[in-house]
Amino acid sequence: MDKNAKIYIAGHRGMVGSAIYRKLTKEGFNNIITRTSSELDLRNQVAVADFFADEKPDYVFLAAAKVGGILANNTYRADFLYDNLQIQSNIIHSSYLNKVTKLMFLGSSCIYPKMAPQPLKEEYLLTGPLESTNEPYAIAKIAGIKMCDAYRQQYGCNFISVMPTNLYGYNDNYHPENSHVLPALIRRFHEAKVAQADAVTIWGTGTPKREFLFADDLAEACYFLMQTYNEEGLINIGTGTDVSIKELAELIKQVTGYSGAINFDSSKPDGTPRKLMDVSKLESKGWKHRINLEEGLSLTYQDYLDKLNKTVLV
Ligand SMILES: NC(=O)C1=CN([C@@H]2O[C@H](COP(=O)(O)OP(=O)(O)OC[C@H]3O[C@@H](n4cnc5c(N)ncnc54)[C@H](OP(=O)(O)O)[C@@H]3O)[C@@H](O)[C@H]2O)C=CC1
Numbered sequence: 195m196d197k198n199a200k201i202y203i204a205g206h207r208g209m210v211g212s213a214i215y216r217k218l219t220k221e222g223f224n225n226i227i228t229r230t231s232s233e234l235d236l237r238n239q240v241a242v243a244d245f246f247a248d249e250k251p252d253y254v255f256l257a258a259a260k261v262g263g264i265l266a267n268n269t270y271r272a273d274f275l276y277d278n279l280q281i282q283s284n285i286i287h288s289s290y291l292n293k294v295t296k297l298m299f300l301g302s303s304c305i306y307p308k309m310a311p312q313p314l315k316e317e318y319l320l321t322g323p324l325e326s327t328n329e330p331y332a333i334a335k336i337a338g339i340k341m342c343d344a345y346r347q348q349y350g351c352n353f354i355s356v357m358p359t360n361l362y363g364y365n366d367n368y369h370p371e372n373s374h375v376l377p378a379l380i381r382r383f384h385e386a387k388v389a390q391a392d393a394v395t396i397w398g399t400g401t402p403k404r405e406f407l408f409a410d411d412l413a414e415a416c417y418f419l420m421q422t423y424n425e426e427g428l429i430n431i432g433t434g435t436d437v438s439i440k441e442l443a444e445l446i447k448q449v450t451g452y453s454g455a456i457n458f459d460s461s462k463p464d465g466t467p468r469k470l471m472d473v474s475k476l477e478s479k480g481w482k483h484r485i486n487l488e489e490g491l492s493l494t495y496q497d498y499l500d501k502l503n504k505t506v507l508v
């Protein structure tokens with residue numbers, strides 16, 4: 195990528211998009227274009243077509259999506275399917291029409307079958323039933339992978355698909371119900387500490403295992419792959435190690451300095467029992483994560499505290 199290349203980051207205000215923006219700016223790219231969702235609703239086919247025809251970007255990072263944790267995915271099933279299909283279809287098709295040099299589509303580890311062998315290899319895609327809580331989101335993401343492949347096969351477009359594991363970091367969403375587990379627990383433990391509460395309640399049994407990657411590490415991987423990887427299919431991005439939700443809760447308890455008890459609410463869904471990425475394909479290409487969970491959690495908690503000083507969280 196030339197430093198003057200016109201690069202569109204879709205979703206630049208989100209956790210991932212903002213990390214990619216920071217990385218590209220740090221690397222000296224000076225022609226990055228962005229739009230907020232109120233300036234450009236990516237579900238709107240005509241608006242997206244006009245935007246691409248006017249701007250004609252050279253590279254596209256597709257990091258805009260309807261995103262949320264297990265409860266949001268399960269509750270807003272129609273929105274997760276419709277919004278994501280619309281956003282990605284509009285951007286991918288307009289990228290083809292306007293001869294984008296290269297596009298990166300971001301999927302998610304939830305595209306793999308619920309009971310797939312661990313660690314998850316790229317070849318396990320479409321080999322079994324999906325986890326029901328996030329099936330609509332996963333179906334949209336699988337459609338995105340297949341769309342990138344189809345445009346490559348039929349039109350020769352260099353559109354690639356990357357599958358990040360569960361992410362966390364700066365600019366995360368701390369909504370008490372709709373967020374992912376890691377930001378939800380940072381907020382819950384912090385608020386329990388301030389309120390001197392006796393116990394914090396965690397959803398589910400605490401036994402599911404998850405792999406967590408710091409969003410700035412993901413941005414490094416996306417930058418690396420945008421320059422070096424040009425294949426159809428998919429490539430996992432993760433750390434290759436995971437923890438149970440109970441272990442995560444203990445770590446967050448420590449980082450936030452909370453001293454009470456931890457309870458489990460098994461009426462809430464556990465979701466997929468485990469989704470550990472096989473990162474051998476990525477590592478064989480020369481990329482490895484740098485920030486471990488303990489370090490990333492401290493950075494994220496500090497970001498949460500900074501945010502609390504500036505805004506009132508809903
Ligand atoms: N968070 C995670 O754990 C994981 C995320 N991913 C993937 O990474 C990508 C980014 O996720 P993340 O950064 O966490 O998500 P965020 O929710 O933090 O950011 C999503 C961004 O998408 C934009 N967006 C959403 N809907 C629209 C719309 N209709 N029109 C225009 N823009 C829209 C928002 O823009 P605005 O701010 O302007 O409203 C927002 O900035 C997604 O593809 C997601 O599936 C993959 C694996 C795990």
Ligand SMILES: C[C@H]1O[C@H](OP(=O)(O)OP(=O)(O)OC[C@H]2O[C@@H](n3cnc4c(=O)[nH]c(N)nc43)[C@H](O)[C@@H]2O)[C@@H](O)[C@@H](O)C1=O
Nearest residue numbers: 263264267302304328373374375378397398402463464465
């Ligand atoms: C990234 C990924 O994110 C989603 O899948 P998920 O991995 O299941 O995500 P999650 O972070 O919401 O939960 C992880 C685990 O943690 C437990 N858990 C405990 N306590 C809280 C809690 O307070 N909030 C949340 N959200 N979960 C909690 C929860 O019960 C579950 O066992 C997808 O829908 C899909 O969209 C996707 O791709």
